[in-house]
Amino acid sequence: MNTVFDALVIEARMDFRSFLAEYRRVAALLYERTGDIAFRNVVLTDKSFTRWRAGQVARPHHPAPAILERMYGKPVDELFAPCTDEQAQVLRAVPTPVLDERELAMTARDARAHAADAASQLLPDLSLDQLEDDLVRLVRANTTTPPHEIFMAAKELLGLATVMLDRTQLLSQRGRLYVVAGQASALLGACAFDLSSMPTAVELMRASALYGQVAEHGPLQAYAHGYLALLYYWGGNPAQAVRQIERAHSFQGVGATGQARLAAIAARSYAHLGRTAEAHAAIDRSLADRGPAVDDLHDGIAGEFDFSVERVAMSNSTTLLLLRDGVGAEASARRSLELIASQSSASTPLAVAPQAGADLATALLMRRDLDGAAEAMRPVLSLPREWRGAGLVGRVNAVRAELASPSFRDALVARDLAEQIDDFTLVAAPRTLGPGAVRLAIDGEIG
Template sequence: MSNLFDALVTRDKMDFRKFLAEYRRAALALYQATGDTAYRNATLTDKSFQRWRNGDVGRPHHPTPEILNSMFGRPADELLTPCTDEQVRSLLAVADPVLDERELAMTARDARAHAAEAAAQQLPDLSLDQLEDDLVHLVRSTNTKPPHLVFMTARELLGVAMVQLDRTQVLSQRRRLYLVAGQASALLAACAFDLGAMPHAFELTRAAALYGQVAEHGPLQAYAHAYLAVLYYWSGNPSQAVRKIVEARAFPGVGATGTARLAAIAARAYAHRGQADEAQRAVAESTADRGPARDDLHDGLAGEFDFSPERVAMSNSATLLLLRDGHGAEASARRSLELGAAHAVSSKQLVVAPQARADLASALLMRNELDGAAEALGPVLALPREWRGAGLTVRVNAVRAELASPAFRGTPVAQDLAERIEDFTAVAAPKVLGPATGTSRLALEGHGG
């Protein structure tokens, strides 16, 4: 009898040295996120590693289960329970896809880490430059890389930043590393959210906020607190979401793009609370002329941290749907699609456009335009599994909820569309980790993301 742990370690070509490095990196990340000293001192022997592979072990004690779950995205019981080869193959069939060029990337990072260790106590600026360049490249590739691939790279960058923080006491270098760690944590939080792991998204977002505080970086703190607001209203706590937005607005140095993002998130939080007037005012604020103010996160680094006009319009369409303003939601969703098409950036069609299309379908169903809704949703239902994140999945499920209206009962088009939606969600990205806390409730309540 083998187990899933041995299969995954074999697949990733991990000997004990490589596994221990990943194990310590994951433990440090959990320590940074939780403050639990058990993670800071976590280690492992080669003997224990081999026992895990052989299945000759009971359920390990804290903090091992949490570290293994962080590394593989699976409970320790599932990883270490003996099972047949056929069961292992079945479990691997739904595991994360093998990462392209991973071995090359790991080799390059190992070489760079070893070179940094050989350098003087003060880190060479070239090492920090390379780390920041890697982070910029990752942030700006989130529209072309699905969440599970972004997660793997962001986790490695966070680990490098934490290791390098232990190797320099130069304040300017430490601030740069805290910013990288905070931005990587923010990316990891977004990936956790997309993959349906809400508790981990909260932890990672709080870590990003704390890194921003240590670095005294207002835009990163504002971004993280606003993302906490998103997570709160997704978890059915819009009052706490509104409080987080108020906190986010207090941080200095946020440019016009970041301000528009805060307004759009505030609008959704107010809509979840049923405060229509406040929501409408925030929608208007989010679409106001942005002016010249910029900051180095939302505008400079951009990518995942950007909040383009088409993204604002997409967010506002969900807000207006919560207010049952079908005409306004339709106009906002169409505006998002028009802006995205005008930019002619095909990668954005994998992120913003599908969510806008789902909102458009819901808005059309409010006006009993079934054929139009089916046409709008068609391209969304054809998306590959890895792009079916939690935000999009909930939006698509909201379309299915609209299809339950008596106006569509017994209609072949409605029945066909509902079945296609069930097929879509059955293999959505969050299924890799299982249902997220609050996701089922949100699927019934309305829209997120």
């Protein structure tokens, strides 16, 4: 159906671009006259223009009617009414516009210019390859490099990833960069936790989860939400930790290593809540045969993202201590230390053995073996200050709490060990960067 509006547009030989220019000009005049903000930045799409011409809209919304009436000097209802026979004859008499060579050349130049602009917003694949390689090396170095050094290097990689995101519009490249940004954020969050900056760690892990969501990367999202669970139970909110674990289990593509990690974290969350049966069931899941399922984060990159059997045993020893199962905790801590001692590589993080040692000492104190606990703490207390992260300090403080038992009140070994622990925590890793340094180090990096 031809409308009066369509007839007037054809008669004036206007295309969408020329019509839009006139439409905006009239809208600006009406804004100056009325002050109605609706006229200031009017929006009209090619699709709406086509529907108006075809008579598919009875009456457009404000401010379109006022603009059209000003443009054509007719009420809008008349403009969208079917055209008369006389107007139809006029339409048939209007010749079909013929494109000349200049118009064709202009269209080609516009297309070429737009394509060139799009091509300029690509990154060399080699640059992305290098960034990903640097990230992998850093994640793997985290097992043998102090957290404050990893933090500064990961901060630089996150900055590079965000800069590169601004320089490419290619979806495949942006997807890779979002994954790198998420991995760097996760690494930063783990370091922030070691440095006892809990709010910073939570913020960075949330950023990691969001990057993983944008990239649709299940293992990264599972890792971030699992770490958030860990942060929540360390922060005294085990109920929220359980919810984070449930969320982590919803993501696809997580291999057996990642599943074992989530099970170990779940066990600790349940233990904090006193849900003994569920904690033991989660421990059993963490120890199950892992099978062939792998993913590119926990198994491919590994390093900080790995969760080896010795780490599982160490984590479970802490869980069993929370359940006051000293026998089980001792066996699990010894299992972790035995596995570490049997390793010929440096793949196990240097902090795992001290954490298992501290758990072993606590378990031994629960059965009043003071000399055995002091022996277990010997290598722990000799650890350099940069490796005394929050997780280890928490376990060492658990040993200190056991030493406060009336059973050890008059024991010289207990007093000496307590003093050594006080000296140990006084110069722990969280003090390495100084007050507020972690917070300042990431300002402006997380959008």
